[in-house]
Amino acid sequence: MRTGRPGGPAGRRLAPRASPMAGMPSTLALLASLLVLIAGGTLAGVMVRQRGPTGLIDQPTAAFLAAHRAAWLTGAMRLATNLGAAGVLVPVTLAAGLLWR
Numbered sequence: 873m874r875t876g877r878p879g880g881p882a883g884r885r886l887a888p889r890a891s892p893m894a895g896m897p898s899t900l901a902l903l904a905s906l907l908v909l910i911a912g913g914t915l916a917g918v919m920v921r922q923r924g925p926t927g928l929i930d931q932p933t934a935a936f937l938a939a940h941r942a943a944w945l946t947g948a949m950r951l952a953t954n955l956g957a958a959g960v961l962v963p964v965t966l967a968a969g970l971l972w973r
Contacts, residue, residue, distance in 0.1 A: 954960065
């Protein structure tokens with residue numbers, strides 16, 4: 873029985889049929905993202921196992937700085953190192969949190 877309205881009997885619209893390929897772009901993007909993450913993690917793991925967790929940056933940087941150090945910078949670097957200690961960071965973080973609250 874046709875009523876002249878679009879969609880079907882009594883004016884009800886029919887649900888659009890999903891194409892079997894409708895979910896493919898998001899599925900392919902997810903698969904590509906997972907593969908990139910796995911490859912990146914594997915590469916990072918290989919590099920860390922070869923040189924240790926800090927050997928990639930810390931050791932070459934320390935060697936360069938030791939070869940080019942100036943005596944007057946030693947005091948400044950000690951101060952910077954001490955500012956990063958837990959005895960300084962914990963109270964500063966607590967005070968900042970209380971001030972923010």
